[in-house]
Amino acid sequence: MLEFAILGFLYDEPLHGYDLRKRLAALTGHVRPIADGTLYPMIKRLETAGLLTRDLQPGQIAAPRHMLSLTPAGRAELLRRLREPDELFITDENRWFALLAFLRHLESHTEQAAVLRRRLGFLAQPASFFWDGDRPLRAADFDDPFRRGLFTIATATTRTELRWLRDTLADLEAPGAPKSAAGDVTT
């Protein structure tokens, strides 16, 4: 997850660790901030694996910075993960959001569409938070307002995302259409 997001941010431009940390905090951190003790060892691991390189720069404001850039292997690795995301990246909302944040890096519309289709497949299948044997329970089955809220929110989210997925897929799979029209779903 983190590893993926690091590759995603660095795909655009070289960054130093501190900057990376702030971007990661914005992307996933409003929900779950990442810790120093997570980030720096991860950078080291990626470096050891040959996915990024470090370039020491004299401090601009304070301490010296390590500018991080992806190696060709690193760039290839991001693309691979975008093309063939683990199932968790399709089903877990946080990871899925991270995936969406960088999906534009995949150049082929066909490949982008294939990823969206996987998410569509996941969202389209019936699901429930609670079951009575084989019968999925729905909002109306509950007295308490909190479980009802759970369903209300989940249903609304799913509906919005399904609409967006269908619209965007239509755009991506249109014969010659440019892709800029898909954003207008803000209702």
Added chain:
Amino acid sequence: MLEFAILGFLYDEPLHGYDLRKRLAALTGHVRPIADGTLYPMIKRLETAGLLTRDLQPGQIAAPRHMLSLTPAGRAELLRRLREPDELFITDENRWFALLAFLRHLESHTEQAAVLRRRLGFLAQPASFFWDGDRPLRAADFDDPFRRGLFTIATATTRTELRWLRDTLADLEAPGAPKSAAGDVTT
């Protein structure tokens, strides 16, 4: 998280591990299924901590079952966690959903409302996935449809939840009998 959900399910009725596993899978698992290697050690830990007891029953269908029930300490612990949830339970959607699933166990409407207010406070504060320095970037700042989708979905979700939070808070804090489902709390 898992620990919390186990306490929540057992608060209602004694269950055996396998049943618990299925319920946990439905609650959190459509997103991220839990593994055996997580559940059983966790049960053991909770038992050691004196929060639940085991009652061995001869197998109904197959192997013998360990019926699990909360001790008074276990019940108290769930209520404590509902009353004073860690910050992560307020900000992380998965955990927040788990919290909502069991919030009815808190008997006082005032205490329930206090928890919802914390979530309201979190959702009401401005947030963005991406920043340009101090300026939060919005959907219109992006060309690519995927980042736009990110905003579309997140905004819709937040809006739905805020509406629900405000409605439910109004019900909970109304002086007389709360309307709709919120009133069915058998104190």
Added chain:
DNA sequence: CCTGAATACATCGGAGGCAAGGTATCACGA
């Protein structure tokens, strides 16, 4: 009668991530 599937519990190794605690540099105000 045998096999496979579902039920039911358990252990082990390891990865990912966090909190707490460092080390330094620079700017600014008191």
Added chain:
DNA sequence: TCGTGATACCTTGCCTCCGATGTATTCAGG
């Protein structure tokens, strides 16, 4: 001049949880 706060990087120890694997039991189908 001294402290504070922001910038910037790093290490250690811990905990949660996962994946793989193992052990029984029961029932249905061939």
